[in-house]
Amino acid sequence: MKVKQMKIxxxxxxxxxxxxxxxxxxAVLILVHGxxxxxKLLEFYAKRFKIPGLHYLSIQAPLExxxxxxxxxxxxxWSWYVxxxxxxxxxxxxxxxxxxxxxxxxGIPYRRIFWLGFSQGAAMGLDTFLRTPHILGGAxxxxxILVKATDYPQSFSPQAAEQRILITHGTRDEIxxxxxxxKTYSVLRENQIPFEFKVYDKPHSFHLQQEVPYLxxxxxxxxxxx
Numbered sequence: 001m002k003v004k005q006m007k008i009x010x011x012x013x014x015x016x017x018x019x020x021x022x023x024x025x026x027a028v029l030i031l032v033h034g035x036x037x038x039x040k041l042l043e044f045y046a047k048r049f050k051i052p053g054l055h056y057l058s059i060q061a062p063l064e065x066x067x068x069x070x071x072x073x074x075x076x077x078w079s080w081y082v083x084x085x086x087x088x089x090x091x092x093x094x095x096x097x098x099x100x101x102x103x104x105x106x107g108i109p110y111r112r113i114f115w116l117g118f119s120q121g122a123a124m125g126l127d128t129f130l131r132t133p134h135i136l137g138g139a140x141x142x143x144x145i146l147v148k149a150t151d152y153p154q155s156f157s158p159q160a161a162e163q164r165i166l167i168t169h170g171t172r173d174e175i176x177x178x179x180x181x182x183k184t185y186s187v188l189r190e191n192q193i194p195f196e197f198k199v200y201d202k203p204h205s206f207h208l209q210q211e212v213p214y215l216x217x218x219x220x221x222x223x224x225x226x
Contacts (some may be wrong), residue, residue, distance in 0.1 A: 016058045020055045030058075104134075115128070137222055161194065167197050
């Protein structure tokens with residue numbers, strides 16, 4: 001059954017809203033690309049996942065940053081922060097925090113707001129969920145890190161230990177090694193912040209046969225419990 005189309009608008013970021021294809025209780029999955037990407041890169045999930053009532057909000061990072069291959073094609077890439085010094089991180093944090101408030105103000109409860117981020121988008125999702133004063137629906141963080149891990153435990157919100165977080169990584173990740181990622185997550189374990197951690201035989205990408213179905217089943221479980 002086709003649903004009456006709703007629309008989510010946010011003021012802080014370039015975005016694309018994709019309404020649910022089947023009727024169900026409204027929820028929003030925020031799709032967040034990695035460094036040098038754009039808002040279209042994760043939109044295949046809107047076709048891949050078959051979850052009634054789930055809308056998709058694909059967002060684009062605010063910092064323009066071209067990779068070498070993009071320069072050759074005269075294409076733009078967008079990042080949430082730029083090394084060295086994580087330039088732009090605080091501005092991205094502020095934009096994402098305001099985005100969450102705007103989604104909630106348009107009728108989606110905090111607990112029905114979910115996140116799927118890849119690489120830098122995963123890092124920003126984990127950062128957002130650990131700092132927000134609201135209990136959100138759940139974060140799927142693929143092939144990322146805990147950005148600026150030395151900021152913790154001081155930066156944990158009182159709600160950090162109540163968030164639902166799934167982190168996945170690849171044994172053959174050539175961009176962010178498994179060891180590097182795990183090192184940043186140690187601060188979560190040391191401070192009793194619960195999260196599920198799954199490792200796949202993959203490079204810096206998605207494992208389509210194993211990982212993606214697990215992301216969908218996890219999201220479905222979270223939705224049923226929200």
